[in-house]
Amino acid sequence: MNTPEFETILLDRPVDGVVVATLNRPDRLNAQTDTMFREFERLARALNDDDDLRVVILTGAGRAFCAGFDLDDAKNLPGLGALGFLHQQERAARGLHALRHIRVPLIAAVNGPAAGGGFSLALAADIRIASPTARFNAAFVKIGLTAGDLGVSWLLPRLVGPARANEIAFTGAQVDAEEAERIGLVNKVVPADQLMSECLAMAELIKANSPGGVQLSKRAIQNNLEVASYAAAIELENRGQALLTRSADMPEALAAFLEKRPANFTGE
Structure with a gap:
């Protein structure tokens, strides 16, 4: 920066x-x-x-x-x-x-x-x-x-x-x-x-956690404090989860878990 x-x-x-x-x-x-x-x-x-x-x-x-x-x-x-x-x-x-x-x-x-x-x-x-x-x-x-x-x-x-x-x-x-x-x-x-x-x-x-996961968690928590229903909250959560499955960090986290090693998160 x-x-x-x-x-x-x-x-x-x-x-x-x-x-x-x-x-x-x-x-x-x-x-x-x-x-x-x-x-x-x-x-x-x-x-x-x-x-x-x-x-x-x-x-x-x-x-x-x-x-x-x-x-x-x-x-x-x-x-x-x-x-x-x-x-x-x-x-x-x-x-x-x-x-x-x-x-x-x-x-x-x-x-x-x-x-x-x-x-x-x-x-x-x-x-x-x-x-x-x-x-x-x-x-x-x-x-x-x-x-x-x-x-x-x-x-x-x-x-x-x-x-x-x-x-x-x-x-x-x-x-x-x-x-x-x-x-x-x-x-x-x-x-x-x-x-x-x-x-x-x-x-x-x-x-220590994935950058994308943390950022979208913050977004979900903040936004869902303002929505009017459980269904609307889940809709926002679903979109965040679907987006993160397209990132490099999720497969890296799964591989690290299976290989019993720390994950190398890149935020990409």
Whole structure:
């Protein structure tokens, strides 16, 4: 991948096939700006063009994951007018939508507070691994806004159930790391000094499988959260399975199984 340069995001490739994207505004707790939302879209396009990419890890620099929309920018929102604010909101939503639909798995390494739009960003990941200092908070109602923001109202009930989602949304209360793990908001909590190594270990488990199988699994799971019937879900699954039987990786996997050796997946 030709690594693009960003103002608010640092990119690193610690191992083959894995990109770590770090929100890089530590002095502002990685708070989101219009520039960051635009860069989310650019980042997603660049990552989707990387044929060797297998997993993306998203984290924050310093002591926070992401503190939500930067209040220095937020103070200008009342003066935008309805359509002006709508355009800005849609720009933010496009950025998170783009990250959620990166074709490979996205792991959020939640190293600290994830509040407001930062909470939305964590929810957009496929897998969330947190440190003990992680805090999750949909504080929109505390500033006169709705928790229906940047996907929260759709994603959160599917992760923790409607009743728990209602509690988090209506009270604006913080959910600490232990509680987040208990209710299924995060996959696991690990010591802070092990957070990135745990995420990289998860990435290695994913990399051990066929690239096409993983990518179409992600597509099936995401799309089938939105279909209205079991029959429609199976139709999508059938098409994915039929497509993958035409790839080189499936016969290689069968041969490896019969020969009792690791498979050599190429993604072709």
